[in-house]
Amino acid sequence: MKEFVKHKKKLYIIIPFIVFIIVGAMGINNIFSRKKLKPKAVNGIVDLSEWDLMKDGIIELDGTWEFYWNRLLTPENFKNENNLIKTGVIEFPGTWNGLNVNDHVLTSDGHGTYRLLIKKEEKNDILSLYIPIINCSHKLWVNNNLMSTVGVVGKNKDEIEIQRKENIVNFKDDSENIEIILQISNYDSAFKGGPNGSIILGNYKQIQSYVYKNNAVVWFVFGSLFIMAFYHFGLYLLRRKDKSPLYFGILCLCAALREILYSEVVFYELFPNIDWILKGKGQCLVTELSFLMFLMFIDSIYKEYRKTKIYNAIKYFMIILIIFYLLVPIKILGNTQNIFIFVAMVICFYTFYSVLKAFIHKKEGATIVIIGMSLLFITVTNDFLYNNHIIYTGYYASLGLVSFIFAQSFMLSRKFSKAFNTVEALSEKLISLDKLKDEFLANTTHELRTPLNGIVGISESLLDDSSNLNQHQINNISLIVSSGRRLSKLINDILDFSKLKNKDITLNKKSVDINQIVNVVLEVSNNLIENKKIELISTISEEIPYVFVDENRFEQILYNLIGNAIKNTYEGKIIVSACCNNNMVEISVSDTGIGIPEEKFGQIFKAFEQLEVTGNNKGIGLGLSITKRFIELHGGEIKVKSQLNKGSKFTFTLPVSKEKNAIQILPQNNGALNKINTVINNKHMNSSESKNSNDGEFKILVVDDDLINRQVIINNFSSSKYSIISASDGEEALKKLSKHKDIDLIVLDVMMPKMSGYEVCREIRKKYSLIELPVVLLTASEKTEVIEVGFKVGANDYLFKPVDKAELTARVNTLLELKKSVEQAVTSELCFLQAQIKPHFLFNALNTIMSFCRTNPERARELLLDLSNYLRKSFDFNNKEKFVSLENEMSFVKSYLAIEKARFSKRLNIIYDIEPNLNCLMPPLILQPLVENAVRHGIASKRQGGMVKISAKGQNEFVLIKVEDDGIGIDKERLNSILNKTIEGSVGMKNIIKRLDIIYGYGIDIQTEQDKGTTISLKIPLRKEKFND
Incomplete structure (x- = not known):
């Protein structure tokens, strides 16, 4: 209440002061413009x-x-x-x-x-x-x-x-x-x-001057209002969230049009042939629309003081009234003017009430609005009194309107100016705080690094001498070391961020083979394609020179560009190409995606900027910005060419290396360099020759194109239980793997020339399973996508460079022991399977042979050979072969079926459909139990007997083997038990499924139908000729 009284006193001062000034000015004008009263007509x-x-x-x-x-x-x-x-x-x-x-x-x-x-x-x-x-x-x-x-x-x-x-x-x-x-x-x-x-009388010049003066005032008012209208439209376009400039712009436009419509001379000079009815409706429309926009304008700037029900009632009634005036004949308009005058008065009182409340609550601009409204009210009142010959001042409503418009414009401009100043001050404060934050992060991380290294170092020393510690204490100290290393990595990330932002990041430049990096990045990026029909292609020549860059940052540049291409391409090709131009290598990443509008080329390299061409708004828009900064830090530049719906091409440049590879940029003392290379080569030869030694329990193949890195890894396996073989590239590794069948594990670098580690691993998995030959990949990248691709191509484990000796040996030993344990378990089960020969089978086989001794001695001799072959393979407990050829396995199956055929005679029909020259190795005792199951459970149970068919055919990179019979089939309950490995009494079937699952990652497929037969299928990988070199 006190606040209201306080502002009420201010109003009592402001409004009378305005009235006094305006009325005084009009009175002075009246005194000086006339010296005597004008005569009036009386009685004609x-x-x-x-x-x-x-x-x-x-x-x-x-x-x-x-x-x-x-x-x-x-x-x-x-x-x-x-x-x-x-x-x-x-x-x-x-x-x-x-x-x-x-x-x-x-x-x-x-x-x-x-x-x-x-x-x-x-x-x-x-x-x-x-x-x-x-x-x-x-x-x-x-x-x-x-x-x-x-x-x-x-x-x-x-x-x-x-x-x-x-x-x-x-x-x-x-x-x-x-x-x-x-x-x-x-x-x-x-x-x-x-x-x-x-009707006005005067001489010719006076009347012309009067008309011109009126027209000049009309054009002045119109021009002023028209300019103000578009000025406020511009303000609205700059900030569409605030609707007040829009409403005020429409108000100014309506007021400008009203000036023209109500000036007959000006209007008919512009539109001499227009229908007066249209003009009359236009006058009503702009007048009513002006009041409506004035209502909405005041409400938009002082919305918190709105009386919602009253506001909505007035607004919607005005809209209905406008539509009514547009539809009804013009004669009715004159009879309804009083309705509009009443609504206009209600609008004036309501808006004045809102402004008054805003003024009382010290709302910004309320004083200016009150002054403008007072000016307009006083001038309109003056015109009314002048028109009725009560006073003799003249018409001032138009000037009052212009004054009101300018007052509101000043208020809005002041509002925008204040907002701009506020934003500017906040921006300066934000910059200052951001700088303070960076300094705090840099200083804090520097201060944390020393004590953190101490914590980790002391904890590791305690673990090295853990004889006096119990297991619980060891676990806790190990947790301290692990957490400390994670915190150390976080500190390094923060420092890198701060350095990059302040252009203070350190690049570890060296000679880098573009093909190596590109091949690995494309391999990893294939994982991002998902279900899109995209082909990733590299057309980079082997002759392209090396670039002198930071390898990790170069990878990051390619990941960002190729990832961006994949994100915006749904079908087609993404091609990475390169060419040498003077001392720079130009590398291009082109796609057939959605493209980029030309006007957006500059925007895409700004931080936190994203295009909304597809509505695909993944990420925060930093990728291309960071890419550009890394390229510029290397002394290169990036540019883009694009057409909408045709694709984009990003081209960046990097400096050519003056050396061929990383070894050549070591210290330039040639004598020292030759000595180092000699020592390393000698060690390498000695290590390679160790393949001939059988002293080691495990044989490991180390593959790395970098001689020093390779030697460091070899040195890490200094224990006598390891025999080491080394290779410098992927092709050499595959040749040595083909030559040395007893290799137990491979340590494989991802980044290599000609064939990347991914390609080598993929080729290895075509012959060897995960258990049979473990592979540990080495990489300098810690990106999740890189690790994921490695596991997809068949890696067992991952290690990051630089390799920690303890971690390397621990992971390798774990894989080797796991492999050893699995092989022992499978061998034990296989031996147990071999022991499962049923006595009644031997009894039946001998009886069959004895019957042939009297009738067909030659046939009896053949059956004895088949039985001998069958028993030899069944009781070969000392057989250490992990795999046997398909031909060997079929020999075992044929011996078994020959005996059963002699026994069942015409009741058993046997069909062989084996594709010739199938180069396939498979685990032993896989086919025979399946065939025996078909004969015993499928055919023997049928009085009329049946057929057993064994087929083997090449299918892409596999051999598809089927065992079919037309016997009684397998009921659903028993089939589920077999597939779920819960069937009892079927050691052979469980063993087959388990071994296949361990070796290949999948088991067998069973299709059966009651009284119609069963088909059991399995896939065995084909051998590749390159392994036989």
């Missing part, structure tokens, strides 16, 4: 004998004129005035609506004649009359001369022709008195009958 006569047009100026012929209702009189009729019956006198300008004639109240429809006699003393050469709009047609005579005709006057609606415009007539002043006779017809107007404005 105006005396201008004391009015000098040259000195005193123009004169409005206002007052009471003679009036003749329902009569269209001409000068001829007034020659004999005794025959005329005057209706009376009427106020001019004014309307005849409501005039009582013969006890009849007049409406707007009708016709009549006005007459005025002007008395004067002096004569002038030429005088002029300014005739305003008169509803809705008229004729005017001056001293018996017809001077003005607008439209066609008539006595009814059918006779008249409506026309609305202002007019200026000139006549010669050659008599002491001037008679003016005016006929008016109004039958189809939406407005009241009679003249709307004053």
